[in-house]
Amino acid sequence: MATVQTPPELNLPSPLPVTQNSSEFDFVALTMTALRLVNPWAVEAKTQWQARIEPGTPEAKDRILTLAEVSQHDTPRDCWVVIYDRVYDITTFLDEHPGGADIMLEYAGGDASTAFRSSGHSKSAAKALERFVVGELPIHERMYRRPGGMRLSDIPE
Numbered sequence: 001m002a003t004v005q006t007p008p009e010l011n012l013p014s015p016l017p018v019t020q021n022s023s024e025f026d027f028v029a030l031t032m033t034a035l036r037l038v039n040p041w042a043v044e045a046k047t048q049w050q051a052r053i054e055p056g057t058p059e060a061k062d063r064i065l066t067l068a069e070v071s072q073h074d075t076p077r078d079c080w081v082v083i084y085d086r087v088y089d090i091t092t093f094l095d096e097h098p099g100g101a102d103i104m105l106e107y108a109g110g111d112a113s114t115a116f117r118s119s120g121h122s123k124s125a126a127k128a129l130e131r132f133v134v135g136e137l138p139i140h141e142r143m144y145r146r147p148g149g150m151r152l153s154d155i156p157e
Contacts, residue, residue: 055089056131063087063135067111074109076101080134081112085142088132113144 053060065087073080079091081104094101099119107115116126139146 053134055134060134061136064138065135066138067141071109074105076105079105079108081107082110082137083113083116083129085113085137085145086129086133087135087137088129089134090132093132111143 053063067082070080070082070087073089076094077091079094080087080089082088090097090104094104097104103115104112136145
């Protein structure tokens, strides 16, 4: 028969002083227990707006989009701009724009309010933007539609 050898028991001194005081918490043990319940390295990269909302719908007007989110839409196949603190998906309008797609692509993924205003767009052009609305900037990123912001009398409501 084979015999199984077991290692001798070692009695090592504790590297940290062990206290038996019940009023103190062992924060390391508590943290390790919490980490077993939640894996902090398993973060899901999920954006808030995964479902596509059609531009111009009431759901789109209630949507809040940050400038960081808008900046990700800067290609001819996915082109968003910010005009007067509202976010517009102008991808389908690029080929229809009288000034050409190139001028619009210069501002893709960014704020085009100054360019829109300085190029002399009519009130009907500003009204026509409603069909392209996909959201609005959060109040802390707005320049026009916020208390104490820039006052322009002719921006669309």
